[in-house]
Amino acid sequence: MGSATSSMAAKFAFFPPDPPSYGVNVEETTGKMRISDVLPREDVDVMKLTTKKGNEIVAVFVKNPSASLTLLYSHGNAADLGQMYHIFTELSLHLGVNLMGYDYSGYGQSTGKPSEQDTYADIEAAYKCLEEKYGVKEEDTILYGQSVGSGPALELAVRLPNLRAVVLHSPILSGLRVMYPVKRTFWFDIYKNIDKIPLVNCPVLVIHGTEDEVVDVSHGKQLWELCKEKYEPLWLKGGNHCNLELYPEYLRHLKKFIAAIEKLPCVQEVTEQATDKPESPLKTADHNTEKARTSTDQKEKSRTSTGQREKSRLSTDSREKARTSTDKREKSRRSIDRTGKARNSTDQSERARNSFDRLGDMVRSVGLCNVDCLRPAASEA
Missing domain, CATH: 3.40.50.1820 (Alpha/Beta hydrolase fold, catalytic domain)
Structure with missing residues (x-):
């Protein structure tokens, strides 16, 4: 059966x-x-x-x-x-x-x-x-x-x-x-x-x-x-x-x-960073820790904090915030949210097939x- x-x-x-x-x-x-x-x-x-x-x-x-x-x-x-x-x-x-x-x-x-x-x-x-x-x-x-x-x-x-x-x-x-x-x-x-x-x-x-x-x-x-x-x-x-x-x-x-x-960040990157800095707290609200994060060197500033990564992966709202801070390179890419504008800005050959x-x-x-x-x-x- x-x-x-x-x-x-x-x-x-x-x-x-x-x-x-x-x-x-x-x-x-x-x-x-x-x-x-x-x-x-x-x-x-x-x-x-x-x-x-x-x-x-x-x-x-x-x-x-x-x-x-x-x-x-x-x-x-x-x-x-x-x-x-x-x-x-x-x-x-x-x-x-x-x-x-x-x-x-x-x-x-x-x-x-x-x-x-x-x-x-x-x-x-x-x-x-x-x-x-x-x-x-x-x-x-x-x-x-x-x-x-x-x-x-x-x-x-x-x-x-x-x-x-x-x-x-x-x-x-x-x-x-x-x-x-x-x-x-x-x-x-x-x-x-x-x-x-x-x-x-x-x-x-x-x-x-x-x-x-x-x-x-x-x-x-x-x-x-x-x-x-x-x-x-x-x-x-x-x-x-x-x-x-x-x-x-x-x-x-x-x-x-x-x-x-x-x-x-991809899952592998998050895992590697967690291994590199195991002492970095994920959920602490300690004021001194926040100060430490804001005073890191320029290289560290360019990286997204582990806490922010964790929040962005667990929260749609955080992803929306992440999207609003997109760099100039991302802004230059085609946006489907502005489909009409994208069509007007493309050349004739792309416009014919990008519809x-x-x-x-x-x-x-x-x-x-x-x-x-x-x-x-x-x-x-």
Whole structure:
């Protein structure tokens, strides 16, 4: 009975587009791999990665020359790289990050069949590629999980102690909880995010639509409540499961989150500083200690105090204060909060593709739906 239920849950979880929305070809002149039916771009690498399960998955890496952080994006159900390609390139541009997206086994032109364990192997292969091929460090990586993609994202997050941050977009508590309002975790359930989220040590942003008809907003809210390092969530009023990218608040909030994360020290730095100065108090209100902090040399002044770091990681309000003290370099970067001004200041070539309206059009044209197939499948069961 348990095995049958587990197989049923796995069946509900994976619905790759059939047929795939894209093909892969190799340019004769350059030998570079390309996604078919899209305009080739020099800032996008297309590659095939071999997972520890023996499958060969397709991945894309979008390079941004001004980026200090890299987003590893796990997309939702009923989508593949052909549908996500333009969205990935636009997000990289708008957010000022490098971005790697990949197809799960059995999706698009990736070989094998999708399963929970295969998706874990898939994201592991993508992350390994970031480390070995592009030199991306763990502390400079943000994991982004959309809907079903929240499963592999959180599985990897609990294994990366120095991870910079996590974004959960319309996440699920678990596979079974999408279909049934169970109150406990069963062994045969898949993507047990509800049990993994408390183990994530980095800041977590949760984005969910209040009118999500596929994965109720209560999933996102409960996951946010269970986070150790809560960042101000985004509950998009009226948003459903497939259209959150159409809301201007979506990009604005993501941009604000990225800017805050760039200013926060990574977990590794905080640990090293705590080891170097164990005598430095974290929660003391002693007046003499405060004097000592203010009288430190210029080098120490340039560093954020351990207490301030601790507060900034535990308090959204402190992060807001940190953002208001951004240096001139940060002010010079593109601001999604002032999307209109940014568009007016960009040159003609960037203006043509740096449009939020275009991103919205892409989402509309793709008609992405991540686990919409769960409902009819559950009804049949």
